[in-house]
Amino acid sequence: xxxxxxxxxxxxxxxxxxxxKTPGQRALFHAVCDDVSVELGWWPGEFKNEIKRxxxxxxxxxxxxxxxxxxxxxxxxxxxxxxAAEMDVTVIDRRRx
Numbered sequence: 001x002x003x004x005x006x007x008x009x010x011x012x013x014x015x016x017x018x019x020x021k022t023p024g025q026r027a028l029f030h031a032v033c034d035d036v037s038v039e040l041g042w043w044p045g046e047f048k049n050e051i052k053r054x055x056x057x058x059x060x061x062x063x064x065x066x067x068x069x070x071x072x073x074x075x076x077x078x079x080x081x082x083x084a085a086e087m088d089v090t091v092i093d094r095r096r097x
Contacts, residue, residue: 018069018070019069019071020069020070021068021073022070025073025077026073029048029073029077030048032077032084032091032094033048033051035092035094036083036087051079051080055076081093081095
């Protein structure tokens with residue numbers, strides 16, 4: 001099969017493969033958000049939505065954390081810990097060192 005590239009342009013993107021987020025990362029993010037929500041007296045999911053808003057920006061509801069790779073999800077988790085600290089909320093550090 002031949003494709004006429006003048007009629008059907010193709011974009012080729014070469015990039016280093018990115019590792020997928022792990023189930024452990026996903027569980028950690030949700031655990032941290034739940035811990036902070038309890039400390040703040042917020043409904044479950046409120047802190048998580050706040051973190052998503054800060055991470056993705058004002059159009060956060062158009063994005064999904066499911067699309068993040070390993071490195072990006074790690075930054076999302078760090079954002080959650082940072083925001084908790086900025087709000088003077090102390091939670092257990094569940095990260096493995």
